[in-house]
Amino acid sequence: MKKKTILTIVCPVLAIVVAAVGFGFLWSNKTPAPVEKPAPIELTEEKLESAFPVIPSEQLYATSETLFSWVFDPTNTEKMLAQAEIVVRAKVLSAEKAGLLHPGAPSSPYTPLNVQVLEVLSGDMELGAQTLYFPGGAVTAEEYLSKNPTSGQKMGLADLSAKEQKSKYLQFTSETDFDIKKNTEYVF
Numbered sequence: 797m798k799k800k801t802i803l804t805i806v807c808p809v810l811a812i813v814v815a816a817v818g819f820g821f822l823w824s825n826k827t828p829a830p831v832e833k834p835a836p837i838e839l840t841e842e843k844l845e846s847a848f849p850v851i852p853s854e855q856l857y858a859t860s861e862t863l864f865s866w867v868f869d870p871t872n873t874e875k876m877l878a879q880a881e882i883v884v885r886a887k888v889l890s891a892e893k894a895g896l897l898h899p900g901a902p903s904s905p906y907t908p909l910n911v912q913v914l915e916v917l918s919g920d921m922e923l924g925a926q927t928l929y930f931p932g933g934a935v936t937a938e939e940y941l942s943k944n945p946t947s948g949q950k951m952g953l954a955d956l957s958a959k960e961q962k963s964k965y966l967q968f969t970s971e972t973d974f975d976i977k978k979n980t981e982y983v984f
Contacts, residue, residue, distance in 0.1 A: 847891045847976045848907060851934045857964035858951065862904065862931070863971055882919030886911035886926070887981050894933025894968075896943040903944065904968040907933035914981065928984055932973060934965040 868875045877883060889912060894905040906929040913926050938961035941948035948954060956964060976982065 845978045847888050847909060847978045849891065849893075849934065851965045851967060855963060855965050856934075857937050857953070857956075857966055859967040859969060860904070861969045861971065877918065880918065882921050883917040883983065884913045884919075884921055885915040885917060885981060885983050886913045886928075888976055888978055889925075890978060891976075892927075894935055896935060896939060897929075904931060905933040905935045906931055909976070911984070917983065932968045932970055934967045937961045937964045937966060940966050 868879070889910045892908040892910065894907040896903055896905050909928045909930055911926055911928055913921060913923050916923065937948070937953045937956055938958075940951075941953045941961065945954075951966075953961065
């Protein structure tokens with residue numbers, strides 16, 4: 797009987813103590829400590845500048861987007877690395893004017909990207925200044941018409957005046973385009 801009386805007194809007291817400790821813990825954590833905001837990253841204008849030239853909309857005659865049919869998932873890094881012959885870490889310096897590399901065959905332009913190769917992760921490539929060729933870019937109507945006359949005529953480029961052919965651009969993009977910034981490191 798004494799045991800029962802002791803348990804009857806101890807259990808409620810113990811429950812009150814546990815509840816008070818729990819309530820005290822919750823009360824003390826109710827107002828969170830102030831969170832310090834991290835300092836904003838300062839990027840220079842030069843660092844924000846796109847490596848690729850931007851064509852004003854009034855100078856664009858047409859934009860063509862290439863869609864790819866992937867044999868494997870391009871977001872799978874291991875698969876991409878297994879398919880790549882060379883993988884490098886490089887700093888982007890600048891881009892040159894896009895050009896059509898395959899005259900006589902319907903083609904899209906390639907844009908030469910000047911980089912400083914800092915590290916070769918896979919494959920064989922010299923460190924230092926290199927040029928990588930990226931699919932896409934903008935070419936004048938005149939250049940496209942001279943390399944792809946049949947396709948250019950079907951697009952109406954032959955109907956443009958000589959001045960318009962020199963000043964209007966055809967922009968070629970793809971679903972995987974990425975705005976690469978100057979003076980920034982990337983893995984290619």
